[in-house]
Ligand SMILES: C[C@@]1(CC(=O)O)c2cc3[nH]c(cc4nc(cc5[nH]c(cc(n2)[C@H]1CCC(=O)O)[C@@](C)(CC(=O)O)[C@@H]5CCC(=O)O)C(CC(=O)O)=C4CCC(=O)O)c(CCC(=O)O)c3CC(=O)O
């Protein structure tokens with residue numbers, strides 16, 4: 001029997017959103033880098049930071065506030081990550097976030113967080129996220145590595161070409177059933193052609209499979 005999932009898996013757009021990270025250690029650094037990859041506007045509040053975080057601040061990629069957390073710091077933040085090594089501080093941050101109804105990730109207390117961060121793998125527009133609901137982050141990372149081996153870099157181009165074919169059909173007002181899509185998507189064939197630089201041919205083959213009776 002499968003248990004009910006603890007979390008609702010979703011993908012949130014953070015482009016241009018104000019995101020706040022409290023703490024500037026190694027865990028904060030990982031969260032900051034992921035937020036930056038997602039084009040968030042990142043502010044970090046921490047009295048001390050690891051060298052990579054200092055570099056990001058010097059380069060103007062993040063705003064760094066060089067002091068400890070104070071009540072009121074969460075004002076205006078869309079999303080908050082509390083990543084200090086002080087459990088009491090993380091708790092205060094989570095209480096402030098709860099009062100304001102903000103998205104909050106506490107790196108040391110999933111039970112008082114309203115979102116957690118999965119291990120992710122990107123191939124262009126494809127993102128594969130693995131979560132163990134906090135049961136074992138190391139296991140999430142390991143599963144991600146295993147998937148990485150079978151989903152190669154060429155999948156970024158496969159996504160582009162399949163997206164192009166879909167756009168073409170939508171523009172022509174042709175609708176394809178879900179069953180037909182599944183039957184036509186021969187990933188072994190598509191990845192093979194893309195790897196050999198024959199993306200155009202792959203797109204034509206796919207289009208033919210989709211529109212034929
Ligand atoms: C709940 C969650 C909240 C959150 O942080 O979002 C959380 C919580 C905690 N992590 C802890 C420890 C470790 N975390 C990692 C690594 C990652 N942790 C990540 C996510 C999450 N970690 C969320 C759940 C994800 C899920 O659904 O499973 C990843 C996937 C994503 C990311 O952080 O970006 C990233 C891998 C990125 C990648 O490589 O792909 C490693 C391994 C390593 O670094 O190699 C270790 C040590 C080994 C171990 O313990 O497993 C501790 C104990 C701290 C302590 O001992 O004090 C807590 C607190 C607790 O468990 O209470």
Ligand SMILES: NC(=O)C1=CN([C@@H]2O[C@H](COP(=O)(O)OP(=O)(O)OC[C@H]3O[C@@H](n4cnc5c(N)ncnc54)[C@H](O)[C@@H]3O)[C@@H](O)[C@H]2O)C=CC1
Pocket residue numbers: 022023024025026027028045046047048049050067068069083084085086089106107108137
């Ligand atoms: N969720 C996850 O993926 C993981 C979580 N952890 C947890 O994350 C915590 C942090 O780990 P690290 O980054 O390795 O610690 P760290 O020691 O490298 O960094 C701690 C940071 O917190 C800052 N800080 C301390 N008090 C503060 C305050 N009052 N206001 C603002 N910033 C403050 C420090 O200046 C420092 O930058 C650990 O205590 C552990 O419980 C650890 C491993 C993985």
